[in-house]
Every structure is written in structure tokens, then in C-alpha cells.
Amino acid sequence: MDTDVLIVGAGPTGLTLANELLVAGGSTVLVDRLPRRSELSRAGGMQSRTLEALDQRGLLQPLLATGEYPVTNGHFAGIPLPFDPTRHRLPWRSVPQVTIEGFLEQHLAAQGIHVRRDHELVGLDQDGDGVTATFANGTTVRTRYLVAADGAHSTVRKLLRVDFPGRPGTMTAVAADVRLSTDEKVNTHTKGADGCWAHVFPLGTDPQGRPLRRLALGGRGRSLSRDAPVTEDEIRDGLRAVFGSRVELLELRYARRITNAARQVAHYRHGQVFLAGDAAHIHLPLGAQGMNTGMQDALNLGWKLGAAVHGWAPENLLDTYHTERHPAGAAVLRNVQAQSLLMDWAGTRDPDVTAARELFAAMAQLPDVQRHLADMMSGMAIRYAMPGTEAHPLVGRPSPDRDLGSARVHELLRSGRGVLIDPADRFAKVADLWSDRVDRIGAGADTEPMLIRPDGYVCWAGSPNDLEPALGRWFGEPR
Ligand SMILES: Cc1cc2nc3c(=O)[nH]c(=O)nc-3n(C[C@H](O)[C@H](O)[C@H](O)COP(=O)(O)OP(=O)(O)OC[C@H]3O[C@@H](n4cnc5c(N)ncnc54)[C@H](O)[C@@H]3O)c2cc1C
Secondary structure: OOEEEEEEOOOHHHHHHHHHHHHHOOOEEEEOOOOOOOOOOOOOEEOHHHHHHHHHOOOHHHHHOOOOOOEOOEEEOOEEEOOOOOOOOOOOEEOOHHHHHHHHHHHHHHOOOOOEOOOOEEEEEEOOOOEEEEEOOOOEEEEEEEEEOOOOOOHHHHHOOOOOOEEOOOOEEEEEEEEEOOOOOOOEEEEOOOOEEEEEEEEEEOOOOOEEEEEEEEEOOOOOOOOOOOOHHHHHHHHHHHHOOOOOEEEEEEEEEEEOOEEEOOOOEEOOEEEOHHHOEEOOOOOOOHHHHHHHHHHHHHHHHHHHHHOOOOOOOOHHHHHHHHHHHHHHHHHHHHHHHHOOOOOOOOHHHHHHHHHHHHHOOOHHHHHHHHHHHOOOOOOOOOOOOOOOOOOOOEOOOOEOOOOEHHHHHHHOOEEEEEEOOOOHHHHHOOOOOEEEEEEOOOOOOEEEOOOOEEEEEOOHHHHHHHHHHHHOOOO
16 A cells, blocks of 8 residues: 555645545555645635634634635625624634635645645546556555545546536526725625615635625626626626625626535545535525534544554444434534525526525524524534434543643543543543543542543543443444
């Protein structure tokens, strides 16, 4: 074997996974077909759960120190969701995808993992032991596991002949990075008279400190072919149709057309090959979810591959990547469908849709509804099914970031190992059997005991009798 894990694609998913494997241990090769990192702006929003994941690796503060990244509210179908500090310790941030990619790539390089560029995967041969990957430049890599993080048009998916079922794109809209003449409210969805709409998001600032905006423009009569170039005139015209003379285009930095295609593979695992990020699921970029979902796929898969490479992975641990992440991806596709309907993305001007939106917008003012939507859109509502222990409300959910005096829980996860919070040293004996994989941390007697996986999800809390089975289920045989 040349490597334990080969990651194809150095977008946010592949880069996050490489970092997870760095923390978990085991050799990794990360390749990308591009000769240099893409400077194309795409995602601009980071959700609370993704921010937590970076915090769990000690990367959040260094990332945020690279520039000014405003705190922003989330939204559902353009209906703003106020940030609730009691539920989300880390509020949404507006951090451009190019910044995240650049930061992660530099961090990996500093740790000795360099993206092998000009490596376009063109062939893949899987047998019982591993996978042989062939590249257009004539080189090959033999690997135990291969992860497809090669985006929406995934070559790996095609080489495996894996279907990508779902809905084809029926419409396009324009997504552009711009400077505008007014500080039009961000994260709002505004409709024009002729069924066209505009959505404005924050996108950080340019080098002169001037606010940049991601502008989405669409609606009836504005769905051009995906390949038709986006012109400044088209954007000016769209702005006028929605805002009149109130908002003008000052600078167009980048533009592309996006479609409402929505697809998800049926299985995330194919033998020794795993699909992650856009290679596994695509949808409209509504509510900052694509990149965030891909990075969270990587967070889920990384430690499990590490466990397999180190030989302590319990049977079926790798299969839980699919059973946990497929429903999470499917839920995102569903909420995006609902959002695109409520926003009348297609610009139908159907009065039934308008009535539904008005009703929904009124309901979204209710605190319980806001909480539900904010939890969903921030990634904090994710609850993985964990048979055997799920009766406890914490199990399957991201661990609370309690301050234990010596450290916060998320700081403890920086080791990449499991964490057992053990108030009053009740579980020292049993924890000792897994001490090479799980750190036992003492805490005040009133702290709730819990077992946390390396990806930050609680996998046991509550009944002491369930602890030993949970350790075995997630961390393998005792020493
Ligand atoms: C306009 C727009 C706005 C968006 N806004 C948001 C947002 O605010 N929040 C959010 O979460 N998401 C957003 N998204 C979605 C987000 O950009 C994607 O979900 C994200 O880029 C997916 O990351 P990935 O790493 O899975 O794939 P990609 O970013 O597509 O990376 C795939 C990588 O694989 C490489 N590759 C491809 N084929 C091969 C091959 N054969 N061999 C080797 N390498 C290969 C590519 O060069 C690329 O570097 C937006 C998308 C768009 C278009």
C-alpha cells in the first residue's frame, strides 16, 4: 500500500477529512486535478456546528484571526432567524469558502500534508484489500481506503457506476459576488413586481474593507442556460427589477449560474470507497448548507477511518458513516426543497405559494418555530441514531461545550480521542480498559457523566450499566 487513505478532491470536504485523518493518525494522500487552488467564491456562510467542529480541533480561532468575518443571522427561505446565544455558543459567521480552503490547505502543509495537484483521477480498481487509483498524469496510488470528495460531478461516482438519483435542474438563477451602492439588508429575500427576486447575503469585505455581498437573482424569465455567460447588464437589470433605483451595482467580482438540481446517492459506502460532500449530495445553495454538510461528512468519517487503519474499529463502525450521514444529507435536501418552494425560486407567482409563504413567515415569528428552524439550519439539530443508548436526550447529539474547570469539553476533543467525563471518578476501572483510545476526565460531582466520540457526538450518558457496551460499540475491544 502507498497510503492508508486516498482523498480525491481538495475542496472543503477533502481538506477537512485530511485534517481529521491527521488528528486520528494514519497516512493520507490528498489529490486534486487543479494545478492551483480555485479562487472561485462559492459558500459564504459557516453554521454553528461547523464552527464547533473547527473549535474541537483548535482551528477556529486561527481561522477567524485571518480577517474580519461578521457574525450573521441564519435564514430559512429568506426569513431571518435571529441568533440565540443560549443555544448556539458559536453564532453563524460569514467566511468565504476560498478563505476556509486556503486556511485548511496551509494548516495541512504546515503539518506535512501537501495537496498533490495536477492529479486528475481517471481510473479506479477495487479488490478485497484496497483500491488502485490511476491519474491522468500516468501515476497510480494503491490505497486501503479511497474517499471521493471530488464534488458534484464526481469522477469516482461515475467510475463506480453509482447512480445519482433525484431531480434534474429545471431552472437557473445567477449567483454573484458584488459590491452594491447601498448597505441593503443581508439575508433577506426581496421580490420584484414581475416574479423576479433577489437575495443578498454578507460576504466579508474586500481588501479596502468595503462590504462584499453575495447576490442571488432569479425568477421568471431569468432562467438562462447554465453555460450562458452572466453579464453586468443582466445583473443591473435584475437589481432594477427588484429594488428600483435603490440599489446599484458598483462592482461585479464573480458570477455563475446555479440550478435547482437535487440529488443524493443511495449509499455512501461502496466497499473500500466512500462518497462525501457534493460527490454524495447536491442541492440549491439555500441557507449555507452544502459546504457545511460536506465538512460534517468529513468529521463523521475521519475518526472512523482512523480507527479502521489502527485496527481497533469495531465491526460495522465504517458502515455507520452511511447510516448517520445519509439521513443528515436527506434532511438538508428536504429543507432546501421546502425553502425553494416558499421563496418561489422558480418565480411562478402562484398565489397559493404566496399565501403559504405569508402563513409560514407569520409562524416563523413564534419562538418555538424559530428555535426549531435555527437548530435545523445551524446543524445543531442533528441527532444520530445510536441503538441501545438513545433513550437519554444527550445521546446522538453534539456534546454540550461545558466548562469543566481545567478545560472546555471541545478543547478536550483536540486530541482526536474519545472523551469520558467522569464526575467523582466513578468509572475509572472500566475506562482504564480503553485508556489508549479514550481520555477519562474528572469533573465536579454535579456534572453529567457522558462519553463523547472523537467527532464530538455523545454516544453514552445516563445509565452506568450501558457504559461498557457503549465503549465496546464505538471504541472496539478493551485492551
Ligand atoms: C454560488 C454558490 C453559493 C454557495 N453558498 C454556500 C454557502 O453559503 N454555504 C454552504 O455550506 N455551501 C454553499 N455552497 C455549496 C458549496 O460551495 C459546496 O457544497 C462545496 O464546495 C462542496 O465541497 P466539496 O469539497 O464536497 O466539493 P468541491 O468544492 O466541488 O471540491 C471538489 C474538488 O475535487 C476536485 N476534483 C474534481 N474531480 C476530480 C478528479 N477527477 N480528480 C481529482 N480531483 C478532482 C476539484 O478540482 C475540487 O477541488 C454554494 C455553492 C455555490 C455554487
